[in-house]
Amino acid sequence: MTEPLLRVEGLHAGYGAVPVLRDVGLSVAARTITAVLGANGAGKTTLLRTLSGLLAPTAGRIVFDGADLRGVRVERLVHRGLAHVPEGRGVVAELTVDENLRLGGLWRRDRADARRALDEVYHLFEPLARRRQHAGHQLSGGERQMLALGRALVARPRLLLLDEPSLGLAPRVTAQIMALLQRLRDDTGLTVLLVEQNVRSALSVADQGVVMSLGRVAAATTATRLRDDEHLRHAYLGF
Template sequence: MATMATTATMAERGPALEVRDLTTRYGPVTALNTVTVRARPGEITAVLGANGAGKTTLLRTISGLVRGSDGSVLLGERDLTRAPAEAIARAGVAHVPEGRGVITELTVEENLRLGDLLGARRADRRYHLADVYDLFPALAERRRREANSLSGGERQMLVIARALLSGPEVLLLDEPSLGLAPRIVARIFGILRDLVDRDGLTVLLVEQNARSALSIADAGFVLNLGRVVAAADARTLAADDELRHAYLGF
């Protein structure tokens, strides 16, 4: 089994986002135990593992929704470890949590403008409203409809588009494929891959669907019971039969 393998391509560039020896506890339960994860700039880094492995806790700790008890979180050279969630978002970390959390009483465009308000504060923002409508034509067609009228796939597109409008350097995505039809997952993952390849966006992708995640990722980390048990480029992880059967379910 390939355990904590590191490839040359992963080592060539410094990380856009680095988590060092992070420990997060919920009372007596240790959800993350000295976890180290690095996301290279302009790459998709997948965080994989079964339910309860600590994947969601990792994203919540990075984005400041949960406070880690030990370790550090760095955005480039900027230490975000003790920063509040609002400051982390302003620094350029956009978190799309599991569950497609749109504000259903607002229209599609009103939801998007919430992200646009935060992005307008960033001089180096990459995306404007017209850009996300080009990326997600279904949202453009439904811009004046209330968000509660959208399908599950359209809601996932909406929360990703809203996050892009906030002007992120790093996009954290938690289980974007959950509950969606395979063709919708393929479409959303294809858009993510295009954003990385075309615009240099950095994505940290948490997924239980390991096969799909590794098909678009550049690198990956596997969590089990709050610890990193493997780290390598995506092809190496996908080719490791013992690792796949033990931790990834395919």
């Protein structure tokens, strides 16, 4: 059996004395999209923050591409191929689109490939190409989400942790972003761990689904089963 790109075992994490994640276990196969679903407060964002090194786990293992990530600094995780686009998009408002994107590749030694990656992002996101000298605060919500995603892609990640990309966006823009994730998976082999409140939208592009409840994994199965299983939908997803 092929080893998953990401394997999480017995993960516990929280903020100070407040536990959030409790014995979380999941696996993510390479070249797939896994949707992490659940109500507000279920621990979804905390899971991504812990996986990306922003929050230290109190117990458990995080294994990425066969290597244990415990104690690895955030910048080293990026070098290993893990990128995190947090909720709220994280665009530097004072910098231009081009400057924001270049931040994603500053650490890369292969400058020629960094330039190619930048050109590829402009090809993927034509609105950004037209506004490359505009400051971040001049962009629409959809354009800011494109910019945050594009900056992560400039680093050429193998695993993208994406937190609530549809938040505050029009349905048309959300559909475009979801279609792009499918295209990146199919064309480049990108693996995506997607936290999303828009359950239907997430399951329409995902291969697997993980449902979280009160800091634990309540269900982990195929996206098709989550869409079709009425009991699971009613119990955990509210539709």
